Amino acid sequence: xxxxxxxxxxxxxxxxxxxxxxxxxxxxxxxxxxxxxxxxxxxxxxxxxxxxxxxxxxxxxxxxxxxxxxxxxxxxxxxxxxxxxxxxxxxxxxxxxxxxxxxxxxxxxxxxxxxxxxxxxxxxxxxxxxxxxxxxxxxxxxxxxxxxxxxxxxxxxxxxxxxxxxxxxxxxxxxxxxxxxxxxxxxxxxxxxxxxxxxxxxxxxxxxxxxxxxxxxxxxxxxxxxxxxxxxxxxxxxxxxxxxxxxxxxxxxxxxxxxxxxxxxxxxxxxxxxxxxxxxxxxxxxxxxxxxxxxxxxxxxxxxxxxxxxxxxxxxxxxxxxxxxxxxxxxxxxxxxxxxxxxxxxxxxxxxxxxxxxxxxxxxxxxxxxxxxxxxxxxxxxxxxxxxxxxxxxxxxxxxxxxxxxxxxxxxxxxxxxxxxxxxxxxxxxxxxxxxxxxxxxxxxxxxxxxxxxxxxxxxxxxxxxxxxxxxxxxxxxxxxxxxxxxxxxxxxxxxxxxxxxxxxxxxxx
Ligand code: ME8
Numbered sequence: 359x360x361x362x363x364x365x366x367x368x369x370x371x372x373x374x375x376x377x378x379x380x381x382x383x384x385x386x387x388x389x390x391x392x393x394x395x396x397x398x399x400x401x402x403x404x405x406x407x408x409x410x411x412x413x414x415x416x417x418x419x420x421x422x423x424x425x426x427x428x429x430x431x432x433x434x435x436x437x438x439x440x441x442x443x444x445x446x447x448x449x450x451x452x453x454x455x456x457x458x459x460x461x462x463x464x465x466x467x468x469x470x471x472x473x474x475x476x477x478x479x480x481x482x483x484x485x486x487x488x489x490x491x492x493x494x495x496x497x498x499x500x501x502x503x504x505x506x507x508x509x510x511x512x513x514x515x516x517x518x519x520x521x522x523x524x525x526x527x528x529x530x531x532x533x534x535x536x537x538x539x540x541x542x543x544x545x546x547x548x549x550x551x552x553x554x555x556x557x558x559x560x561x562x563x564x565x566x567x568x569x570x571x572x573x574x575x576x577x578x579x580x581x582x583x584x585x586x587x588x589x590x591x592x593x594x595x596x597x598x599x600x601x602x603x604x605x606x607x608x609x610x611x612x613x614x615x616x617x618x619x620x621x622x623x624x625x626x627x628x629x630x631x632x633x634x635x636x637x638x639x640x641x642x643x644x645x646x647x648x649x650x651x652x653x654x655x656x657x658x659x660x661x662x663x664x665x666x667x668x669x670x671x672x673x674x675x676x677x678x679x680x681x682x683x684x685x686x687x688x689x690x691x692x693x694x695x696x697x698x699x700x701x702x703x704x705x706x707x708x709x710x711x712x713x714x715x716x717x718x719x720x721x722x723x724x725x726x727x728x729x730x731x732x733x734x735x736x737x738x739x740x741x742x743x744x745x746x747x748x749x750x751x752x753x754x755x756x757x758x759x760x761x762x763x764x765x766x767x768x769x770x771x772x773x774x775x776x777x778x779x780x781x782x783x784x785x786x787x788x789x790x791x792x793x794x795x796x797x798x799x800x801x802x803x804x805x806x807x808x809x810x811x812x813x814x815x816x817x818x819x820x821x822x823x824x825x826x827x828x829x830x831x832x833x834x835x836x837x838x839x840x841x842x843x844x845x846x847x848x849x850x851x852x853x854x855x856x857x858x859x860x861x862x863x864x865x866x867x868x
Contacts, residue, residue, distance in 0.1 A: 363394040364606040367405040368614050369451065369589050372432040373417035376439055377654065378647055378662035378680075378692060379615065385677050386644065386686065386761065387613050388445045392817035393756045395446075396841045402606045404593040406451030407433050411582030412486045415568040425568045429454060442665055444673045444820045446837075451589050453570075462580055462588045463573045464597030466561075468633035469519065470573075480516035480560040483509040489582050491560050504617070517562040517572060519584070524628035525556045531627060537640060539623050540759065541687040544616065544643045548623045559625065587626045591635065609638040611759070619643040642759050645689035662692060671866065674819035675701045681761040681818060698866045705819070705863035708772050709811065713826055714859055716779070716804045721858035723788050728805065728831060729798030730852045737781060738803055742847050744774050745810045749845040752814045761818075768814045775807040805830060806850045812836065813844050822862045829860040 367387050370380050384405055391403040408414075409429040418428040429452070437450055451458065469475040483492040485502035492502060492509055502509045532538055532549055539545035562578040563569065569579030588596075590609055595602040612622050619641065627637035649660045667676045679697045682704070684690030720726055734742065748771040755764035778800075787797040809830050816823040816836045827836040831854035843849075 359397065359399065360610075361400060362402070362606055362610075363391070363399045364402045364404075364594070364609040365391055365394075365611045365613065366403075366590050366593070366609055367447075368612075368618060369406040369408040369453065369586055370436055371408050371411075371413060372429045372436070373414045375432060375435045376664055378649070378664060378667070379654070380436070381439060381443060381664035381667075381676075382647060382680050383613055383615060383644065384439060384445055384447075385443060385680055387611075388443070388447070389677070389681060389761060389817040390611070390613075390756065390759065391446055392820065392837060393753075395837070396813075396816065396839060397753070398840050398842070400605070401448070402594065402602075403447045404449050404451060404590070405436075405445070405447045406449075406589060406593075407436050407453065408582070408586045408589075409433070409452055409454045410569040410579070410585055411489050412484075412563075412566055412568075413489055413582075415566065416486060426454070439664060442668050442673065443677065449593055451593050453585055453589060455592075458585075458589060458592045459570050461592035461596045462570050462585050465588050465591070465629065465633050465635075466580060466584070467573055469629070470517075472632065474520045474523065474632040475517050475561060476520070478516060478518045478558075479514070480518075481513045482511075482560075484512045485509045493557065512565070514564045515578075516560045516564070517575075517578060518558040519561045519625075519629065519632070521556045521559045521625070521628055524631060525552055527631055528552050528556075528624060528628060531631075531637060535639070538637075539619070540640060540642045544619055544687075548619065551620065552624060556624070583621050583625065584629065587621060587629065590626075590638070591630075596635070608636045609640075611640045611642050612638055613642050613644065616643040616645060642687075644686055645684065648689070648691045650693050651691055671697060671701065672821075674822045675705060675863070678705060678765075678819050682765045684762065686759055686761045695868075698868055701863065701866050702868070704769060705822075706865045708769060708776065709815070710822075710861065710863040712772055712776055712779070712804070712811075713808050713829065713862060716801065716808065717829065717856055717859050719784050719788075720801055720805070720856060723784070723797060724801065726855045726858060728850060728852045728854050728856060729802050731802045731806075731848065732795055732799040734799070734803075737778065738799070741774060741778050741803055741807055744771055745807050745847055748814065749810065749841065753841065756817075764814075765818065768811055771807060771814075772811050775804055775811070778807070779804055802850065802852070805856075806847060809850050810845060810847070813839060813841070825860065826862050829857055829862075831856050 365387050367383050391401050395401045415425045418425040487507055488504045496503055539548050561581045561584045562572050564577050570585050572578040594606045614622050622641045630637050649662055654661055679700050748767050751767040752764045782800045784800050787793040812823050812826045823836050
């Protein structure tokens, strides 16, 4: 196993406040970061905000403030997601920070010096919402091929990055690193795009002032995507290098929405190759959410506010829903009905109730004290084997970034534990004093299967998992437990006294 793991979210534009899409990417990264910490890896998890460019400047003008004022106001809403959603990012980067200026200018200068960046003139189209350049041929019915909004004609002096030169090196890189772009279907999309030929890319603007100046050419500011992508190396100390850089670069996963895959899988590795910096090891593109069957938009008034979700349903439930409802990588539809259904059926009924009813029986039959395990019968061995297999299966799914499969595997264990309760009928055993040892063994097994389930759900529902962990008499933070040790059967301590009940997941009125 690699000793380190570096994962990043995209950095979010500050032209508007966060919505469910931003929360989704950040939560997905957080679950992975937590999982990798529990595997014992040293993790670096970076998120932040993208504050320059025409889109932010335009939004500021519309609101009658400077871009800086807008950024300072909106950034707090993105930073606030960390406590609200229980996110464990190690750093938060703003592209307006001095460390980032040094990094972007440093990277740019490397390519300017080796001739990969040269001065020319840009003539073509620009889509401000996407901050993207397009040629006549690329436009669809005169509109941006990406977002189908009107693009503007531009003609201005510009520095260009020699992207055309990197067609072969990029294709070689994809060929040698089959898991660089995931999921697989997206990889094919990018490979065909690059095989179709690459034009040199305009990487500076003179008609805009809100950005990082090109060193030595104060009339030019660096293209916002060149600026933004560089955040991933700024975060680990570029251009100075040092221990952080050596430890964590190249990043393991840049997590992105499918809308911005091309920037990450084509432009970014080319910029890095040109400057002599290793490309990232992986880019994962996830799908898009619609809301109650419709595209989310301000004009429809159906934008889902993550803060409101947390207030109404709690961070654990929101996190669980987003990662369980849809296969990661596919598009999905958000609906309150589906969310409430998942909370009541998966979280409250299956999982919460497993612990709660077992604590009830433990209280009644053993005054709450955890009995000793004893030699296992066939049905016990089946449960133990299932738990051991689940630890392996959940990890395998997480390695493939298949959250839904990890959760399905964990819930199979939860359901198996519930069936074991019904089949072994502790309430019947309790009526026969000669079955007391057996009763103790059964309760131990249920609690132990629950403990392992709690351990595995900790990356997804961190607060509830911690409450359940404590209710099971386990010490310390479940988030700090190591999967290899704590995932082994038999970790539950006998002789400790547990509460008679606990509500891990309150039911919601439908
Ligand atoms: O693109 N469903 O920032 P951004 C799922 N600053 N995810 C969604 C979504 C939806 N409906 N809408 C947005 C930018 N996202 C650039 C990135 S990175 C160097 C620069 C998520 O504020 C998804 O992760 O527009 C998408 O990639 C990101 O928000 C775009 O955020």
